[in-house]
Amino acid sequence: MKIKKLLISLLLLISCMFALAGCGNQYNATLTYTRYDGLKGYINEGFLEENKIYGACYETYSEENGTEYVRLKDETFPRTRTFIIKSKKEFDNIFIEKPQELNIDFENQILIIHTDTTLYNRPIKLQTVKADDNILTIKMKMNDGKHGVGSASMPCQIYLFVVMDKVDITTANCELLNAG
Numbered sequence: 001m002k003i004k005k006l007l008i009s010l011l012l013l014i015s016c017m018f019a020l021a022g023c024g025n026q027y028n029a030t031l032t033y034t035r036y037d038g039l040k041g042y043i044n045e046g047f048l049e050e051n052k053i054y055g056a057c058y059e060t061y062s063e064e065n066g067t068e069y070v071r072l073k074d075e076t077f078p079r080t081r082t083f084i085i086k087s088k089k090e091f092d093n094i095f096i097e098k099p100q101e102l103n104i105d106f107e108n109q110i111l112i113i114h115t116d117t118t119l120y121n122r123p124i125k126l127q128t129v130k131a132d133d134n135i136l137t138i139k140m141k142m143n144d145g146k147h148g149v150g151s152a153s154m155p156c157q158i159y160l161f162v163v164m165d166k167v168d169i170t171t172a173n174c175e176l177l178n179a180g
Contacts, residue, residue: 029129029164031140032101035121036157043159047094054079055117056157069154082172084136085111104163112138112162114174119152120145124176129164136169138162142178 036056039048052058054077057069085091088106094113095102104111120142127139140160145151160176 025126025129027129027131027164027167029126029138029162031124031126031160031162032099033124033158033160036115036159039159042095042097042099044094044096051081051115053077053081053115053117053157055155057154058157071155080114080116080174080176082115082174083113084169084172085113086166102161102163106166108166109163110166110169112136112164112172112174114138114140114160114162114172114176116158116160116174116176117155118142118158118176119155120178121153122151122178124160126162127177129162131167131169134168134170136167136172138172138174140174140176142176144178 036048037059052072054072054075057071059067060070061067083094085094086106091098091104091106091111102111122143122145124140124142127141128137130137158176160174162174
C-alpha cells in the first residue's frame with residue numbers, strides 16, 4: 001500500500017513538472033534594468049533628454065541654486081515610454097556603447113526598451129510575455145520590500161530592457177507592478 005501511494009505521488013510530481021515546463025518563457029525573454037543616471041555614457045544624451053517622463057526627478061543646474069534634483073511635473077510628458085528596437089541601426093542610434101548585458105543578434109532577436117518612474121531600487125522579474133495580433137504585452141514585477149525598512153527614494157526614471165526572440169509586432173505594452 002505504501003509503495004502504491006509513493007508511486008502515485010511520484011507520478012503526480014512528474015506530471016506537475018511537465019506542466020510547469022510547458023508554461024515557460026516561450027520567447028526566451030531576458031530582463032535587465034538600470035536607473036536613468038546609470039545610463040550616462042551608454043545611451044545617447046539626446047535620447048535620454050528627449051525621453052524623460054512625468055514624475056521622475058532629474059538633475060538640473062542653475063547659477064542661483066547650483067546642482068539640484070527637480071521633479072518633472074509637466075503633464076504633457078508621458079508617464080511611461082516603450083520602444084521596439086528591431087535592427088542594429090536603431091540600436092546604434094540610441095546606444096553610444098553597448099552594455100555587455102545587451103548582446104543582441106538582430107537576425108533572431110529584438111529589444112524592447114521600457115522606461116517608467118519608480119521610488120524603489122529593488123529586483124525586478126518578468127511576469128509574463130505574450131504576443132497576440134501584432135501586440136506584445138510584457139508584465140514585470142518589482143519585488144516587495146520589507147515593511148518599515150525605508151527603501152524608498154526620490155522618484156527616478158528606470159530603464160528596463162527585454163531581449164527576446166524576434167516576433168512580428170507593431171506595438172508593445174509594458175507594465176511594471178509595485179514600482180511605487
